[in-house]
Amino acid sequence: MAAQAWKLYNKAIKKIGNGSISLAATVFRLALFTSASNFATLTLSTYASLTSEVTEANGYSSSGKALTGEVWTVGASAGQYKFDSDDPIWTATGGNIANIKGAVIWLSAASAGGRHVVLTASLTSSQFTLASGNTLTIQMASAGILTAARG
Amino acid sequence: MSEKFVLRLLDANRELLAWAEENLVLNGARYHTDTTRFHVYTKGVPDKISIEWCDQNLVRETDTVIATMKKVSPGDVLDFHWKLDVIWDTSHHVGTPRSQVILPPVTVRQSIAIGVPSVGSQ
Numbered sequence: 001m002a003a004q005a006w007k008l009y010n011k012a013i014k015k016i017g018n019g020s021i022s023l024a025a026t027v028f029r030l031a032l033f034t035s036a037s038n039f040a041t042l043t044l045s046t047y048a049s050l051t052s053e054v055t056e057a058n059g060y061s062s063s064g065k066a067l068t069g070e071v072w073t074v075g076a077s078a079g080q081y082k083f084d085s086d087d088p089i090w091t092a093t094g095g096n097i098a099n100i101k102g103a104v105i106w107l108s109a110a111s112a113g114g115r116h117v118v119l120t121a122s123l124t125s126s127q128f129t130l131a132s133g134n135t136l137t138i139q140m141a142s143a144g145i146l147t148a149a150r151g
Numbered sequence: 152m153s154e155k156f157v158l159r160l161l162d163a164n165r166e167l168l169a170w171a172e173e174n175l176v177l178n179g180a181r182y183h184t185d186t187t188r189f190h191v192y193t194k195g196v197p198d199k200i201s202i203e204w205c206d207q208n209l210v211r212e213t214d215t216v217i218a219t220m221k222k223v224s225p226g227d228v229l230d231f232h233w234k235l236d237v238i239w240d241t242s243h244h245v246g247t248p249r250s251q252v253i254l255p256p257v258t259v260r261q262s263i264a265i266g267v268p269s270v271g272s273q
Contacts, residue, residue, distance in 0.1 A: 130259050
């Protein structure tokens with residue numbers, strides 16, 4: 001189940017710079033996508049442009065799960081700060097959660113235009129289904145989701 | 152460094168009867184053999200076995216070794232002896248690109264945690 005590192009969407013970098021995305025916000029969500037999805041296309045801009053999210057059923061809700069515990073804390077040295085969150089957990093209940101391949105962290109907002117995609121990661125080299133009664137935990141690294149460093 | 156392979160036991164309709172994961176250390180251009188144990192969880196008649204080389208996004212399938220197999224049932228245990236052919240050496244990639252093969256997703260029957268490295272760490 002080797003996952004690839006989180007990647008920032010191209011426009012998310014710009015939006016972080018111009019303030020459209022605030023990484024001090026605590027309204028991020030993490031959604032799961034199938035292998036048929038375009039989640040790995042780094043030119044995407046908003047949540048609405050994503051395709052083939054994991055089907056809402058059996059413990060997975062459309063639009064994913066709210067991230068909790070978003071925080072900026074000191075990183076590996078005093079010149080580094082990391083953006084981190086709690087590890088989201090899904091439990092397959094009453095059936096399987098099918099066709100899991102990738103994840104996207106996006107900014108929740110009232111309007112579709114404000115729902116910016118921020119980061120994406122491929123969770124596995126081979127799409128999988130989580131059998132009923134089991135949990136899937138997305139573990140954020142000890143270095144957090146991303147680190148800002150003095151260089 | 153090990154390479155991950157996902158093996159699927161499929162019926163004629165490409166339904167998944169069983170699957171297994173192997174992490175093998177490649178040894179140059181030499182043949183590598185291994186035995187994979189399948190725990191069947193869906194009844195059916197095996198038709199072929201697909202071997203997905205995950206890191207290379209390649210798939211090869213074989214039906215010769217299971218031509219004589221009969222119906223399997225949940226709980227059955229099957230051992231598949233296979234050989235990593237020289238043409239799957241890292242310098243000679245032969246196989247069908249994963250994107251061109253329809254494979255059923257494997258079903259994970261235990262709780263799992265997937266660690267995602269931070270931005271820029273890979």
